[in-house]
Amino acid sequence: MVAELPGFETFTKRMVPLGKNPYVTVQKRGLLSFNKAAHAALGAPEAVELLYNPQARLIAVRPVDVDVPHAYKFRSVGGQKNEGATLLVAATAFTNYYNIPTEVSVRRPVRIEDGVLYIDLKDEGTVVTSNRAATTSNSGDS
Template sequence: MPFEVFDKRMTPLAKAPSVTIQKRGVISLNKAAHDLVDNAETVELLYDRERQIIALRAADDSSPHAYAVRNGSKRGPGQAIVSATAFTQHYGIDTTATRRWKPFIEDGMLCVDLTQEGTVITGNRTKSTAPAQDAKTADPMEDIDTIAAQDDPAGEDTTDNS
């Protein structure tokens, strides 16, 4: 059997901030990125059409435009998830593949430049010959759509935390 090159895109980025837009329009932030918006429990989603940059800005939960930020990991603090399906559809943001970007801060907002290609993320579960992973070692990034769908089965944007 020939050697194969390890694809580091399969591993989560632990310390470097990263923002991932999932296939269903879910936006996930790793802990480092969530820290950059002061671990906000609600955010507003913004889009600069001219520069093709999305931004997340910490918001008060009473704001009519606030989106809830949910914990994406059952193992404690880690991934933060925002259901942004309507946002990505409204602005025509490509969600045909799950992609990860390195965000930057601008005017106190966490920003992602969509003119940059982003890293396409694939998970072992998309391969038919891949053995089942032990739940303790599973990468939370590869199945974030499933977690988000469990929290919000309709895939709708909502700020209702009940």
């Protein structure tokens, strides 16, 4: 047990405001990638449901209990549960069903209203490419 220090407050990472604006990337093959700010704006749920308005070309994402049959659970990139992790929702069936383009990965800002996150597909967003460096083999040339 740690002794109390009168007059001191314990600093926690939760006290630091999130520095990034909320973004979601619709990745190739239909994964939805939420930055930490987007996940936090939803209330950091374990799972969400996905809704689509084809006329407005808007995806709506709202928190649901993990026991809901149509819930999509968040998972961390690489399975790591760290504070800065990007979180993924495997939405391939959703993007395929609604013919949402996934040929290239596109990051878009989102808006949050009444606990619902909206992704506007009319927003061109920013095409993103992998930040993984291409590996090249060294043939021993010096």
